[in-house]
Amino acid sequence: MCFKKDVLISFVVVMSCIIQTSRCASAGKNFGNVNFSFRRNIPYYERNATLYSASSTSVIASYGRCAVKCIEDLRCHAIELCEVNDGTECRATNGLVMTPTSTNQQGVCKQYFMDYSCGDEAFLDRRRGLCVFSFCSDCDCVRKYNAISGGYGLNIDGSAVFVLCQFxxxxxxxxxxxxxxxxxxxxxxxxxxxxxxxxxxxxxxxxxxxxxxxxxxxxxxxxxxxxxxxxxxxxxxxxxxxxxxxxxxxxxxxxxxxxxxxxxxxxxxxxxxxxxxxxxxxxxxxxxxxxxxxxxxxxxxxxxxxxxxxxxxxxxxxxxxxxxxxxxxxxxxxxxxxxxxxxxxxxxx
CATH class of the missing domain: 3.90.215.10 (Gamma Fibrinogen, chain A, domain 1)
Known part of the structure; x- marks a missing residue:
């Protein structure tokens, strides 16, 4: 897909801020009409739920392709920017981190969530309109962040499972x-x-x-x-x-x-x-x-x-x-x- 001119300009301008400091990125960076906000550093996982990945010696190139794919795919809620041996890898994911397995890659990835105000530990599932708590596997965990009974997404072994929580x-x-x-x-x-x-x-x-x-x-x-x-x-x-x-x-x-x-x-x-x-x-x-x-x-x-x-x-x-x-x-x-x-x-x- 080709970038629209205004989107590309916005992307190039904000990338230097996103790459250099998480403090700047944590405020939320605009890619077209979508914000990606820095959430955390995570280990490089070989088996996380990757929907799309792009590698390049250019950080901007890999991030750009990855961000566009994430915006287009309603299953995608996060992008991860990782330093790898031959450059940079960007992954579009469902936002849920799976159990790590052995891998030849070392180091960490910076994880950016689409900013839809579900809180620091959650993201909005764009298909269902429900908050998914990426590190919660039951409603006891959800209650620590939101004590209102209703529908939520849980992370059960790397899969988003939607349930009613009653508090x-x-x-x-x-x-x-x-x-x-x-x-x-x-x-x-x-x-x-x-x-x-x-x-x-x-x-x-x-x-x-x-x-x-x-x-x-x-x-x-x-x-x-x-x-x-x-x-x-x-x-x-x-x-x-x-x-x-x-x-x-x-x-x-x-x-x-x-x-x-x-x-x-x-x-x-x-x-x-x-x-x-x-x-x-x-x-x-x-x-x-x-x-x-x-x-x-x-x-x-x-x-x-x-x-x-x-x-x-x-x-x-x-x-x-x-x-x-x-x-x-x-x-x-x-x-x-x-x-x-x-x-x-x-x-x-």
């Missing part, structure tokens, strides 16, 4: 599932359940892989909030909630019930419990050799591996009152009543 007086909750109006179809395949679907603006499932990572990181208390169409609100809370990794098909360990919705998931349920069961979808999982409960239930869940299926399923077809096919909680309205809403959220003990 109560005594607890901080990371919402992993939200359903309330049937706007999102939960009849999905294994891959979609693994990485998540939907939107924090409507309904969503955060993804079983992300649930595993959150519980592994210590978010091991779960609260399930339910509402029927008569406005009756109930909850079930478990003080043990652990999801294994993909090798074990995200097997669930759940126990320690309290609440007023009744226990429909733990070992106490007997047959059709969720505790100890693998996650399954219509195309993958526990139905091998048994009943395809996910196909029957029209959504992925921790179904019993035989024929009993489950005494709970919060991923079924919205509004369906056919037995075992809706949003069901056996001890609250039974398996032939589809609930109006369900929220599943995690916190630290």
């Amino acid at each position: 109560d007086t005594n607890h901080t909750w990371t919402v992993i599932q939200n359903r309330y109006n049937g706007s999102v179809d939960f009849d999905r395949d294994w891959k979609e359940y693994t990485y998540g679907f939907g939107s924090v603006d409507t309904e969503y499932w955060i993804g079983t892989e992300n649930i595993h990572r959150l519980t592994k990181a210590g978010l091991s208390t779960v609260r399930i909030e339910l509402e029927d169409f008569d406005g009756d609100h109930r909850f079930a809370e478990y003080n043990v909630f652990c999801v294994a990794n993909a090798t074990y098909y995200y097997r669930l360990n759940i126990s320690g019930y309290s609440g007023d919705a009744g226990d429909s998931m733990s070992e106490a349920v007997g047959d059709a419990k969720a505790d100890g069961e693998m996650f399954s979808t219509a195309d993958m999982g526990a139905h091998v050799g048994g009943k395809n409960c996910a196909l029957q239930g029209r959504g992925g869940w921790w179904y019993e591996a035989g024929t009993a299926c489950s005494k709970s399923s919060l991923t079924g077809e919205y509004g369906s009152n056919k037995r075992d096919k809706g949003i069901n909680w056996d001890t609250f309205r039974g398996m032939s009543y589809s609930l109006k809403s369900s929220v599943i959220k995690l916190r630290r003990p």
Whole structure:
């Protein structure tokens, strides 16, 4: 792409300031109508989420190409200017730093974020309009910078994951599932359940892989909030909630019930419990050799591996009152009543 004359002039003028001092750059430098603000020095990473890179003996040349690509790509939120052996490398990235790996390059990179006023530790996701906290992997971390409940982006192992954070007086909750109006179809395949679907603006499932990572990181208390169409609100809370990794098909360990919705998931349920069961979808999982409960239930869940299926399923077809096919909680309205809403959220003990 060719630079417009006014953009090129502006770029050349500000580059000497950006390159020479982070103090000057921290105020925000204009590239056309977009500001890039210096945030921090970071190590040179071989595996960060690079969308585009340009290398040159000319700092201005590599930065210019990189900045234009970043502005054009809505996934891009940051550029990194790195000194390498044969000159300068500029990378357009999603702004999330991944775990470092071995590399032949040494030194640091200067990281510049697009300046959209989400604060010093966050950037604005241009596709969703939500602040992403680049060093936060759960809502406890977000609360240190912003204590207003709402939608935020987390950095879970280098990927931006969007969730609702709920900040109560005594607890901080990371919402992993939200359903309330049937706007999102939960009849999905294994891959979609693994990485998540939907939107924090409507309904969503955060993804079983992300649930595993959150519980592994210590978010091991779960609260399930339910509402029927008569406005009756109930909850079930478990003080043990652990999801294994993909090798074990995200097997669930759940126990320690309290609440007023009744226990429909733990070992106490007997047959059709969720505790100890693998996650399954219509195309993958526990139905091998048994009943395809996910196909029957029209959504992925921790179904019993035989024929009993489950005494709970919060991923079924919205509004369906056919037995075992809706949003069901056996001890609250039974398996032939589809609930109006369900929220599943995690916190630290």
